[in-house]
Amino acid sequence: MKYNFKKIEKKWKLKHKKINFFKINKKSKKKFYILNMIPYPSGYGLHVGHSIGYIFSDIIAKYKLRCGYKILNPIGFDSFGLPAEQFAIKTGKHPEIIIKKSIKNYIKQIKNLGIFLDLKNIINTCNSNYYKWTQYIFIKLFNSWYDNKNKKAKNIKILIKKLKKEKKWEKYNNKKKNKILNKYRLVFLKKSFVNWCPYLKTVLSNDEIYNNKSIRGGYKIIKKKMLQWHIRITKYLDRLLNDIKYLKWSKNIINSQKKWIGKKKVFLIKIKSNVGYIKLYIKKKKKNIKNIIIMAPSYNINFFLKNIKKKYKNEFIKKINKLYNNEEIKILIKTNLLNNKNKKINIYISNYFKNKYIKGVYILKKKNNNFLNKKNNLIYFLNKHFNIKKIKILKKIKKKIIFNLNDIVFSRQRYWGEPIPIYYKYNIPFNIKKKYLPLKLPNINNKILKLKNINKWAWDIKKNKIINKSKNSYLLDINTMPSFAGSNWYYLRFIDNKNKKKIISNKKEKFWKTVDLYIGGSEHINGHLLYSRFCYKFLKDIKIVNFKEPFKKFINQGLILYYSFSIFRLYKYKKFISYDLIKNYKKNNLIKIYIKNEFIINKNELNIKLFIKKNNEYKKFFFKKKKEFLCLMKIEKMSKSKLNIINPNSIIKKYGIDVFRLYQMFIGPFNKKKIWNIEKIKGIYKFINKIWNYFNNLNIINKKLNYKENILINNFIYKINNNLKFFNLNVSISNFMKFFNKIKKKKKIKIKILKIFLILFSSFSPYISEELWFLIKNKKSIFFEKIPKINKEFINLKIKYLLMFNNKLKNVFYIKKEKNKKKYIINKYLKKINKKKIKKIIFKKNKILNILF
RNA sequence: GCCUAGAUGGUGAAAUAGGUAAACACGCAGGACUUAAAAUCCUGUAAUUCAAUUAAUGAAUUUUGCGGGUUCGAUUCCCGCUCUAGGCACCA
Structure with a gap:
């Protein structure tokens, strides 16, 4: 009989809906806060690079839950940023509509990964209830300066008091005063370079440029100096460097951060x-x-x-x-x-x-x-x-x-971001008061999305309202914040998402403290992690939080790589050049454009007809080629910008959630990069079906375990626990297979063995485990069951030794725990050998006896 | 260019602190079941050489990107290369 995953998964999804798993250990004093870096909700949907992270954290959470911890494992969306804005310009739809649709789709997909999801605790950085606090932090930075003596950020008022003691200060006009304060503020104005496209009259991101030309349209880019908000992170670099010692991160990530700070x-x-x-x-x-x-x-x-x-x-x-x-x-x-x-x-x-x-x-x-x-x-x-x-x-x-690291540019000449809560009075910046936050992003229908173009973008300082621009009104800042503004601090908000008065309440912070396990891609090691640590330290200085570091432990998720395809356009011409011909052209005159792999035939040949049909803007382009038009094929990280995304939906449809979860964990170590490949999923599919068939044809005995069975089961639990401790989930799946291969030969089996197997397995593949759990006559969800404890009596009873002569293996022998002593072992094995010839005896406890002649 | 990683059979990979390299899978080959296919089950599977052949098998050597070093012993530590991926400040 085949395992009907569709029926069973549907049944258990419904049943699990009724249980709030996050309240299971409500009264427990032990807590476990596990968090994935929140993704950008792109229109292409969740891809296998995202799902691997969610599945991983869910497995750990399901395990920890049954070790008695109270769990926090929320999800969120970093939804401001460039792609939605670009898409909006292209289609004329408002970014908010695009984002809402994407998020809906993401949640639908995440629900379909079999994870425990707290729908009430979701963060969306473009929601004004959230970015209100992002703006609040900006204001706090604006009104703070760094006291080098105390190594702490302090309120700017204290600085002004100090300055007032100097006689000159009072004589200065407001402009001069502002100029001086600007040198102290933790967020301040300074000129720096941007990529300016004179033809499009906009600032472009590095991603929109190739060889100094805009990818879209192929126009020239120049560097132009512009007045920008900057964050004075340089004041914190010493602390960021010193406090690295409190982090339980892997060495390479710590090294990378150190180098990036670059003292x-x-x-x-x-x-x-x-x-x-x-x-x-x-x-x-x-x-x-x-x-x-x-x-x-x-x-x-x-x-x-x-x-x-x-x-x-x-x-x-x-x-x-x-x-x-x-x-x-x-x-x-x-x-x-x-x-x-x-x-x-x-x-x-x-x-x-x-x-x-x-x-x-x-x-x-x-x-x-x-x-x-x-x-x-x-x-x-x-x-x-x-x-x-x-x-x-x-x-x-x-x-x-x-230091290598400079102050960070904190403003963007874009629309789709948090508005900067600043207005200008005679060219001097003033912040909007906390009471009147959020400063809401105005709606625009125009295709050119810029705050500059909006008429209603000035501040009434009496009524504290947004009003129309006029001679007497004070203009609001036309920049928005960069996309990392919202993602700097979301880990705090998850703890107390609904709080309207504060970012986070003291009581909740005291319980949940900081993130116990933070999971994210290696591409964020330098940027996001450093900015977040900075933000946390600043919030500590102004007494919003109380601990040293936001992320106790961090593991980086290896990137998922996949084939990407791109074609080259000749600058100034409506011409694409086949990849085998680009040697004949100057590198600087070529612009690389990523294309979807649906246009590819025969490895790396472009299907020109189909490509033009789906990309109207290239209708009149000429495709220069010898025989076929070839694309550049590379293996790169899976990302929406490279158009090489694999969506898990179709895989889940074919094989089911349990199989997909198991497969994503099985393909390799979590923290190493891997090239996506679906072929091996058959093995997992077989494995799940075998388990199903085995459980459905069983003679179950209700007896106590004997000595041998106790050894077997305790070592099994030990291995699984150990693998989870070091996050080697691929190995633990191997151990499930090994264990199953051992028990499957028995037609009569004791129920305790089956129970333990299912409890441990249910973290990985929840739905089949639940079904089989009820099949062996349990009446409560398997997720209320505790992870079985190990009986140490049955572990490592015999110690394996290698007996070697001249580094060559002669024999393998086992020594009982009590007799595991150097003298005993050497004496026992030297009896057999002519002692005169021996040059050296090498003995290593628990490992080896090597005799050199 | 600089910084951070990685490289193990046909493929994904495993190997706790330097101690049996290739566990667990995929694929492939052969077999069983079947009218047939699928599914399932069984056997083999790093390479080379030798011995042996009715069958089972046995033995030796080589092998963890390349070249060195340390060590009784290196996939693991050190030095120098090669290639691949990621980051390098407006992708997130």
Whole structure:
């Protein structure tokens, strides 16, 4: 008889609806807060990279629940951000409608993964009840400064009091006062670069750009400086670094964070020339610089601009802009400086460092000569037009500590994000008071989604309301927050989601404390985790939370990779170039565009007809090819932006939820990347069917376990527990199979063995376990059952030893626990051997006896 | 370019603190059942060589991306490479 998963899963889904699993251990003092990073709800739906995380955390939660913990395992959606806005522009629908639809679909899909879901505790970052508090945190940052002495954020009022003691302060006008305060505020205004598309007249994200051109349309991009909100995370870097010691994270993630913060002790050297200063950071205290100096294009180029004629100035800036995002190495400037021994030092500005945020300057070592070998690319430009000859290295060499991480840009020139709760009065920023939050994002029907375009976007300071722009009204900030604003702190809100007065109540925080196990993709290791830790530390300073770190333990979910396909468009032309022909074109003139794999035939050939049919905008394009039009095929992370998503729905339809859950855990270790492949699911499908058939043809005995059975079952529990402890779920599934292979031969079986098997198995495959649980005459859901305890008497009774001669295995022997002593074992086995010949005896407890001749 | 990981049979993978490499599966091959197929069950399955062949089997060597090192012993530790993936600040 085949296992009819459709019928059984439907039945148990309904029954489970009536049980609130999160209240099972309501009175327990032990708690377990497990959390997945919340996803972005894209229109493509949940993919197998998401579901693997949900299933994983659900298995752990179901296990912990029956160990007696009170469980919190919520879900949420990080729903502000670019893709919805892009989709809105394309289709004319409002992003909110798109997001709502997506979320509905996501929840439907998550429900279909067999997980315990608390529908009352869901976070949606674009909900004004939620982003009210995101705005509140922004205001708190705005009204705080960092007291370096106490190493703590404090209210700006305290700073003003201090400043008032200085006589000058009162004399300053408001503008000047604001300028000074801006230097202290934890969120502050500063100019920084954005990707500006002159043709589209918008700022574009890095994702929308390839080779310095916009992917959509293929227009040029330039770097443009704009006034932006920044978060002064640099004040917290020392604390973020020091507190790493409290984290139970894996070494590589901790290392990655450390490097990303990038604390370095360096020496500061200033070089003075006839045109200005260059600052150099070097590792060793040296007065002579022999090597070549390379500067990142982001370095303060004003140094060069001072003595340059206007005519060339513009050209210079253009060339600097070009250097950003260029993939090829290009060198812009070569000047001839002399060090104090009158030897030449060359200075280059180069995109040799793709990381444009590299601090200042790099001194080239001889090793990295390939930089200079690319002489073909040198553009000698500036040295033609001005002379820098006299230079001097100033004598003072200062020790300094620098960090890799800079203050974070916190504003976006977009519509679909949290509005920044700031209005401007005579160009001075003021925050909207807490009472009047949320500052709601206005509705727009226009296709160009920008707060700038909205007429009703000014603040009435008397009525505290949004009003129409006019001469007398105060304009609201036209930027929105970046998408990580809302995801910085959601882990707190889940604890107390419905609280209208506070972010989180003291009482609830005291119980749930912080996240016990946080799960997320490795791509978030640097960004999200660091920003969240920063946010938590700030909230601690202002006494909203009370612990040191937000995530006690973090495990990173290995990325799911899959085949992605892309085609290349020739810049300025309505032309696509087949992948085998792109060698003939300059790299910089090509724009890479991802396409869905439904247009692919024969490995990596494009079905042009179908592609044009479904993508109207490319109707008039020419496809240059030899025989077939080929695409670039790569294996990359599964993501909506790469259009290589696999949706679990069809798999679940074919094999059922239980099989899918088991399969996703079986395909490999959770924290390692894996290429998606569905072939192996048959093995799991067989396994589930075998279990079903076995339970349906049984003679069950109601007797106590004998000695052998006790050993078997206790070791089994031990193994499963151990695997769960170290999160090796793929191995625990193997152990289920092994155990089942052992018991399936018996036609008469004791009920206790079956019960234990099902209780442990139900965390992985809940529905079949419930059905079989009732089949063997239980009357209450299996999830009310406690995880069986191990009887240590039956574990590791005999210890396995390897007997080796000259490192070659001769025999395997077992020693009883009581006799597991070096002397006893050596004596026992040396009797058999001629002792004169022995060179060395190597004995390792619980492992090996190796005799060398 | 910089940073962080990874690489084990035909495939997914396992191997606790350096101690039997390849557990558990998929696939494949052969067999049983069946008119047939599916399903199920059984057997074999890292490679090479040798011995043996009615059958069962036995023995040796090599093997964890490549090249070194430490060690009685390395998939595991160290050094140097290669390739792949992720991150590099406006994808989330």
